Amino acid sequence: xxxxxxxxxxxxxxxxxxxxxxxxxxxxxxxxxxxxxxxxxxxxxxxxxxxxxxxxxxxxxxxxxxxxxxxxxxxxxxxxxxxxxxxxxxxxxxxxxxxxxxxxxxxxxxxxxxxxxxxxxxxxxxxxxxxxxxxxxxxxxxxxxxxxxxxxxxxxxxxxxxxxxxxxxxxxxxxxxxxxxxxxxxxxxxxxxxxxxxxxxxxxxxxxxxxxxxxxxxxxxxxxxxxxxxxxxxxxxxxxxxxxxxxxxxxxxxxxxxx
Numbered sequence: 001x002x003x004x005x006x007x008x009x010x011x012x013x014x015x016x017x018x019x020x021x022x023x024x025x026x027x028x029x030x031x032x033x034x035x036x037x038x039x040x041x042x043x044x045x046x047x048x049x050x051x052x053x054x055x056x057x058x059x060x061x062x063x064x065x066x067x068x069x070x071x072x073x074x075x076x077x078x079x080x081x082x083x084x085x086x087x088x089x090x091x092x093x094x095x096x097x098x099x100x101x102x103x104x105x106x107x108x109x110x111x112x113x114x115x116x117x118x119x120x121x122x123x124x125x126x127x128x129x130x131x132x133x134x135x136x137x138x139x140x141x142x143x144x145x146x147x148x149x150x151x152x153x154x155x156x157x158x159x160x161x162x163x164x165x166x167x168x169x170x171x172x173x174x175x176x177x178x179x180x181x182x183x184x185x186x187x188x189x190x191x192x193x194x195x196x197x198x199x200x201x202x203x204x205x206x207x208x209x210x211x212x213x214x215x216x217x218x219x220x221x222x223x224x225x226x227x228x229x230x231x232x233x234x235x236x237x238x239x240x241x242x243x244x245x246x247x248x249x250x251x252x253x254x255x256x257x258x259x
Contacts, residue, residue, distance in 0.1 A: 009038035016051045025059025030067035031125045036103035043106035056117040063126025104132040104158040117206045128159030139199035144182040
């Protein structure tokens, strides 16, 4: 049973695994503010038993990015147009973009592991949505691209930090500034993709990975994810101390000595 099914987003959950599906293949899962609100709502609607969230998309493309209707004078019905946003105060504009970003930020919650299953085009906002997840399994027909600069804009949906962390500053700059396609072989070689498989094996590969992620105890995965996710913020000695503290918590928990 779907826990949410609105505005091009469907959320289903089966005990420890939730699936968020983009459901507008006729428009190549193009994105809009309504879809972003639905994605944020999906994050808030997850049952507490969920350990792994799979993000997938119907059709031949993961997401072609922002719906081009956004660039028309009228924009989306009931939404501020790009011209309206440009005329807004700094505070109002910042608040609006922050609301949009909420669709992209919950995927790295410490208590979850998120896996994007990506096929075909993942352009602009679609690329950033794939980058929002912890892990990416991609079909061999995948085509990532960051096209915002060609529109005179910047990537603003929380994708620049994970992109730079994965591929490094120089390559991230080149990808964003040129807007070129990154295909499957390069994605795997540079770390954008954890695994590349034939398109007809994508679902099975994601299922295998999900099963493997669920095998260890939940708390051990949560502690390990926290260590890795924040490692770049610490010195070597600081990271060693964090490892010791995390291990002490795990040992006490296993021994039944936790507070």
